[in-house]
Amino acid sequence: MEVKRIVIKMLNKLAPTVIILFFCLIHTNVFAQHTIRVLCKENNQAIAYADVYFPDSKTSTSTDKDGYFSINTNNESVFTQISCVGYTTFLETITLQKDTVIYLELSHQDLQEVVISGNRSKLQGENVLNVEKISLLNNPELPGISLSRQLTNLAGISNFSTGAGIGKPVIRGMSGNRIAVFSQGVRIENQQWGDEHGLGVDENGYEQVEIIKGPASLLYGSDALGGVVYFTDERYAKNNSTESVINSEYHSNTNGWRNTGAFKVSKNQWHWNLFGGYDTYEDYKDGNGNYVYNSRFHTGNFKTALGYTGEKYITSLKYSFLNEQYGLSDTIEPPAFQATGKRRLDEPYQNLTTRLISSENTFLFEKESKLKVDLGYIFNNRKEFESSTEDGKANLDMNLGTFSYNARWYSPQWHNRWSIIAGSQGMYQTNLNKGSERLIPDAVTVDAGLFVTSDYYYTKKSYWQIGIRVDNRHINSQSYGNEGESGYFPEFSKNYTAFIFSTGVYHQLTKSLSLRGNLSSGYRAPTMFELLSDGIHEGTNRFEIGNTALKIENSYQTDISLDYKTRHLELFFNPYLNYIRNYIYLQPTGEILENLPVYHYVQDNSYLYGGEAGFHFHPHPLDWLHFSGTYSNTFGQDTKHNHLPLMPSQKLNFTVRASFPGKKALQTFSVYLQEQYSFAQNLVELYETPTPAYNLVNIGLTFNLAIGEQKLIFNLIADNIFNEVYYDHLSRYKQYGIDDMGRDITLKLSLPF
Secondary structure, three states: OHHHHHHHHHHHHHHHHHHHHHHHHHHHOOOOEEEEEEEEOOOOOEOOOOEEEEOOOOEEEEOOOOOEEEEEOOOOEEEEEEEOOOEOOEEEEEEOOOOEEEEEOEOOOOOOOEEOOOOOOEEOOOOOOEEEEEEOOOOOOOOOOOHHHHHHHOOOEEEEEEOOOEEEEEEOOEOHHHEEEEEOOEEOOOOOOOOOOOOOOOOOOEEEEEEEEOOOHHHHOOOOOOEEEEEEEOOOOOOOEEEEEEEEEEEOOOOEEEEEEEEEEEEOOEEEEEEEEEEEEOOOEEOOOOEEOOOOEEEEEEEEEEEEEOOOEEEEEEEEEEEEEEEOOOOEEOHHHHOOOOOOOOOOEEEEEEEEEEEEEEEEOHHHOEEEEEEEEEEEEEEEEOOOOOOOOOOEEEEEEEEEEEEEEEOOOEOOOEEEEEEEEEEEEEEEEOOOEOOOOOEEEEEEEEEEEEEEEOOOOOEEEEEEEEEEEEEEEOOEOOOOOOOOEOOEEEEEEEEEEEEEEEEEOOOOEEEEEEEEEEEEOOOHHHHHOEEEEOOOOEEEEOOOOOOOEEEEEEEEEEEEEOOOEEEEEEEEEEEEEEEEEEEEEEEEEOOEEEEEEEEEEEEEEEEEEEEEEOOOOOOOEEEEEEEEEEEEEEOOOOEOOOOOOOEEEEEEEEEEEOOOOEEEEEEEEEEEEEOOEOOOOOOOOOEOOEEEEEEEEEEEEEEOOEEEEEEEEEEOOOOOOOOOOOEHHHHHOOOOEOOEEEEEEEEEO
């Protein structure tokens, strides 16, 4: 009885506290509802069914038939993006007041693209940095199979390819470890120095990809010397709704299938996304109808995200899995051997597995201040099977584990003019060999960096940006093998420190003309492969010897862009000059070891220069018709005026697109015709072969159908419709005399529910 009385007494004392806590918890989940209306600025009419997106929480809604939408929050303001066909895109912080009205201006151009990979989300073209963007959702104008090949639609972007499935993006002549790739808010680490495997990212589950052209080390650290490829996850389903979609596509050239699906659900503050897919392809055919032996490949992907949107805290927990199996070839197989439709990989082939778990967190403070903290762990396993072994194990088997963090504090905008961003980034990485072959030793790499950047708005649209950063990288590796023998790795330990800066201005000269200028620096510490390699690199058929004396690469780029935009015409001109101190590259020695040519890693100061230009014409009253075109070039030389290796050729890209409203079941119909012309590349390094010009013509049709309440999107695409026989200058199969893919007819079907 005494125990009972003590328990009752304690409960009586705790009851008021429990009740207070209970009501506090209820209060944190009871949000005020704010109703906002969207109107046309010219005629004051309601804009119905406009897309309303909240970038911080990655949630969305839409206006109703009278132009109204609601926000449930106790915050005084919310960062909002509103877009609708025929109107300029709205991207500002809304102050939530009674009877808030937002006005959109009429526009005959396409929807203005919003990019988020810079300091803050901005409309494309209003960034100090040069940022391009491609939508990955039901975009029929993306030729090719590999994701890297699809990015070549952008001026200044090329593809360093190994067959039809493997590709790495090349930004103004730089790729591999000079390009940083970000997914789920963290940097992808997957032995990216290797030429013979791709990005390690599947486009399923991504809404768009943004590419920063030029040094972006200020925001993204080492490896962003040449640019950044930034993937943005698909947004969650609209508030209190469920969405799903099934996609299937068939490629005639490879008898290939790609099947993906997605399921999304949002309920109050909770959101869940689920994606999955599988690809399988046989050997591809070149323009002569020859099958490229063992160019077959298969991939499987899975991705999920769980999000919570609170009053002062927004979080997402994400996990992705990707398995890629690629055959490697050095010969053309006669068509007779292809009759079986073989999909099983023959040696040599590689099996790549990447797992990424990340946590994205946003803490909202007073007066628009916020803190973003992204944490991630990525595990990459790279296996290469080059010859049969008794136990069936891989010749090369490497495990790379990387923990990374990215923390950024965003200040409020003081006096509507000045704001800063301060942050820190870093990683802890371990590499472990398990196979009989070693390309790099077991090693530990530790990165840490601090940065601060500031924006100063001297008018509403024009601003100046400046920032500085300091980084340190420490590499420590173990010795392996016997000194004097091939494959020997000495013990190695070294620190690399870099100080970088960036400054630039975006200025609205007139209502139609704007100027962007940027001077930025970047850096890249040498990789373990460049420092310590000593042996055969099977994927490239070279005997490569590293150099422990290599220094940090430093890049200094000036980038200018002049943009002219009216209601029916857009023009841009964008020259650049990039000086790279201690540029690292492979130099042939003329020697032969183990029947392969010997290459040494060396350094020299170099220059990369060139530019892009383009137009977009949307004539009135032919609102359904669009003409666009781009030109790009990149030239590279060292200080002795020798040409740098693997510089992309000059390219022209023209597109004509037309969209028409449909009737009844056919809601809309669109067609495009695209020509991609690559000039001959004769400006080559001493031991590099030139490449002839080639011309590709692609055509596509898109049908948006409605059968009852069921929507259906159908695409019919023909890439290289005239079956051009060619190889690109950056094709790794060029050295074997193997051409790129011939004509490919693609059928795509999408069923949203």
